[in-house]
Amino acid sequence: MDKNAALDQIVTLTKEHNITLDEIGARIVNASVKDKSGNWLVTLMGYLGGAFIIGGLGLLTAMIWGDLGSAARVLISYGPGLVAFILGVITVKDIRYEKASTPLFLKASILLPTGMFVFLKEYASGDDAQLAAIIVFGILAFQFLLTFAALKRTSLLFFGYLFFLGSLGLIMDRAHVPSDLYGISLGLSILTFAFTIDKTKHRSIAAFYYFIGGLGFLWSSFALIENYTGIDILYLPVAIGMMILSVRVQSRTLLLVSTFSVLGYLGYFTDQYFADVTGWPIALIILGFLLIGISAKAVKLGQSIKKG
């Protein structure tokens, strides 16, 4: 087949499948990038170069910080964050560069709050750092979650929810919610978020939130129950319940957290009630068998989750 015949065939195919020129261009660019990715040294040098540039800019900013006025300080910290955020939005809309959007949103999620804190420090009066953080994280939660509503990018949801948690956590602290209740309710809230997200196309971030939510819930539950001798045994059904839940929701991360929680609790329990009695060595042996049994069960559950 000569070149003209090939072009004719391409035209026929594009008409047949309603393919645009942009889509063909994007596919060619992505394929060429893919070809280059085999060269790990180039990738490594690229990351290193990027790190040096960011590090150098940070160092330069720190060196000239004292000589900068308030407006310049805000511009130098908030500006790059805003630019990164806008570039992130632009790259999402262009499939040739959409892979760049996540690192750009990551950069924005670090620089935007930094710039906003600098703005508050330079222009706002008062010394209430907690209130400042509530405002900053609240605004960023809105910014990221509203953009997520429009663009449906997982990275925007990840950072938006993280900012929401930062703001909500500080508001709860300010409202004097007792620390154990704080941890239990926030942990449960994060778990429900992870559970919901796990059923959508954004499930890649569910594991992180299962980990944070599960850890926070179990940690705080133990802190609450630990204070009441005699009823601290109630923690065991809570932790085992979390193991069962992890199988129900098919989360290996949650299974890992709850398994370690059960193991840690058994260690605490034997130390608390059997350490000073003659049966301690026997208790240790029993604990050893329990650990092996639970680990084996956890591995089996993990395998069933993998299959599921």
Add this chain to the structure above:
Amino acid sequence: MKAFLKENLVLVAGIALPLVLTILFFAATQIEKASTPDPEYKVAYVANDSYSYNNAYQIILRNKQVYLSYVPPQKENHRNNPTLPELYVFDPKTGQNNIIDLPEIKEGAEKQEILIPELATFRFSPNRTSPDGYSFDRNYRRSGNLMTEMFGGGYNRGSNNLSMNNGHKSVTISNTPHYNAQFIGWVIAEKE
């Protein structure tokens, strides 16, 4: 909207739970604040950051009165650099935080205790709690756990407060952080 709520009932309940708790505890704190009387007793405290128990100058409370104590530093102790304390009296009714003039003690003087003239007519109580139930403390974070450390923000402005009811009712003495502020006593009587 209704369909979204129905579909995501678990998520809605999860997000509503901490919000409802926040509203409940905020309301309870406000009610407690409103029903607790304001502090009435003046408090004396020392606020140098470098002030410590082995300083040559000490502010002491003896027979309900405040003295400046001086113990000459030992010559072989090169690290002992005497620092004159900064003594304050805070009046919660007016919000005034006055620094008190201390008597001069010449270098090389012998061990002595001098009644502080500006406070000579005042009588102090060394009790940790004032007669109306307030205590002098730093704005430390209350005890926390993993979640409060992650999302509670490590809140510590370092301000000194008069507080009651587990910090729910508090009056800020000074927003300038004094990491080594030490309580001296409550002013229980002022004779003019």
